[in-house]
Amino acid sequence: MSDALLAAYDAVLFDLDGTVYHGSRVIPGAPEAVRAAREHGTPVRFVTNNASKAPAEVVDHLTGLGLPADAGEVHTSAQAGVQVLKDRLAPGAEVLVVGTESLAAEVREAGLKPVRENAPGVQAVVQGHSPDNTWAALAEACLAIRAGALWVACNVDATLPSERGLLPGNGSMVAALRTATDAVPVVAGKPEPLLFETAARSARAERPLVVGDRLDTDIAGAVAAGIDSLVVLSGVATPKQLIEAAPAERGTYVAEDLTALTCSAEDLKIGPRPGWTVEVRDDVLAVTGDGDDLDLLRALCHTAWETGVTELGDAAKARLGLA
Known part of the structure; x- marks a missing residue:
C-alpha cells in the first residue's frame, strides 16, 4: 500500500453527502475505504456543510451505516457558523436561528442566546439547513437582516444529495433571503477554508487530503485552503463539470468513489x-x-x-x- 493515495497524506478529510452516503443509503465501498485509512494509521475527519445535525447525531448516522466514528472527528458548518458569531458578538447576544434545534444548541453552547422571532435586541441571524424551515422563519430573518443584523449562512449549497436525488439545500433558502433583503451573508462553511483548516489542525495534519463530490464547495474549499483533493463521481460532480471547472474548483485527482483511496496515487492524478x-x-x-x-x-x-x-x-x- 506504499503507493496508495491515502499513504501520501497524513489525514483524510471526507465530505459526507454524496461522498460517503446519500441520505440513509451508504455509498458502496465507503465503509471499506474509511476502514482502510484507519488501519493504515491515517487520521480521518468528516467535514460536512450540512448544519442540520449535531456532531453526535452525525456519529450515530455514520455508525448506523457501518462507519464507526466519534464526535471529535466530525466538523460541521453549524460549528463554523457559530464560531463566526462568537468571534463577532459579545457574550449573551441574541441570535435569530433559522435552522434545526441542534443549530440553536450550538449557539447556546457558545454563550449566545438563540431566539426564533425578530425583536429589537436581535444582533445576528444564523441560517442553516432544516427540512422544517418555513416561510415564517424566513420572514423573521428578513426583518432582522433589514434592521441591520449580522447575517451568517452556515453554507450556500444550492442542493442536497439524497437517496431520491438532489433536493433544495440551504443555499436555495439563502438565495430567497438575498432576494428579499438585497444583503449578502457571511458564509462560514465550504467553500470558505475554515472547516478544512480546523479539521486538519484537529488531526495535527500538515499534508491532508480532501475528498468530496462538489466542485463549488468541497474542491473550492480545498483550493482555498491550499489542500490537495480527490473528486469522486458518486455525488454531484459530472465529467462535463470537471472539464469546464474554473481554476478555483479544480481537484488534484478524480475517481469513481472512495475505493480509489487504496489505488495508486499516480494512477488517479489528473x-x-x-x-x-x-x-x-x-x-x-x-x-x-x-x-x-x-x-x-x-x-x-x-x-x-x-x-x-x-x-x-x-x-x-x-x-x-x-x-
Whole structure:
C-alpha cells in the first residue's frame, strides 16, 4: 500500500453527502475505504456543510451505516457558523436561528442566546439547513437582516444529495433571503477554508487530503485552503463539470468513489494518461487511443485546463456518455 493515495497524506478529510452516503443509503465501498485509512494509521475527519445535525447525531448516522466514528472527528458548518458569531458578538447576544434545534444548541453552547422571532435586541441571524424551515422563519430573518443584523449562512449549497436525488439545500433558502433583503451573508462553511483548516489542525495534519463530490464547495474549499483533493463521481460532480471547472474548483485527482483511496496515487492524478492522446483541433478536444474511461477524463481535464478549450469532439462525447 506504499503507493496508495491515502499513504501520501497524513489525514483524510471526507465530505459526507454524496461522498460517503446519500441520505440513509451508504455509498458502496465507503465503509471499506474509511476502514482502510484507519488501519493504515491515517487520521480521518468528516467535514460536512450540512448544519442540520449535531456532531453526535452525525456519529450515530455514520455508525448506523457501518462507519464507526466519534464526535471529535466530525466538523460541521453549524460549528463554523457559530464560531463566526462568537468571534463577532459579545457574550449573551441574541441570535435569530433559522435552522434545526441542534443549530440553536450550538449557539447556546457558545454563550449566545438563540431566539426564533425578530425583536429589537436581535444582533445576528444564523441560517442553516432544516427540512422544517418555513416561510415564517424566513420572514423573521428578513426583518432582522433589514434592521441591520449580522447575517451568517452556515453554507450556500444550492442542493442536497439524497437517496431520491438532489433536493433544495440551504443555499436555495439563502438565495430567497438575498432576494428579499438585497444583503449578502457571511458564509462560514465550504467553500470558505475554515472547516478544512480546523479539521486538519484537529488531526495535527500538515499534508491532508480532501475528498468530496462538489466542485463549488468541497474542491473550492480545498483550493482555498491550499489542500490537495480527490473528486469522486458518486455525488454531484459530472465529467462535463470537471472539464469546464474554473481554476478555483479544480481537484488534484478524480475517481469513481472512495475505493480509489487504496489505488495508486499516480494512477488517479489528473494529467496525461497512457493510452490516450488529447489534442486541440479547430477549438475542439479531439481524442485518439483506447483505455480506461476515467483515464480519458483525467487526460481531457488536463488539456482543457491547460488550453482553456472545453468543447469535446464526438469521440470523447461518445466515450464519456455525453453525446
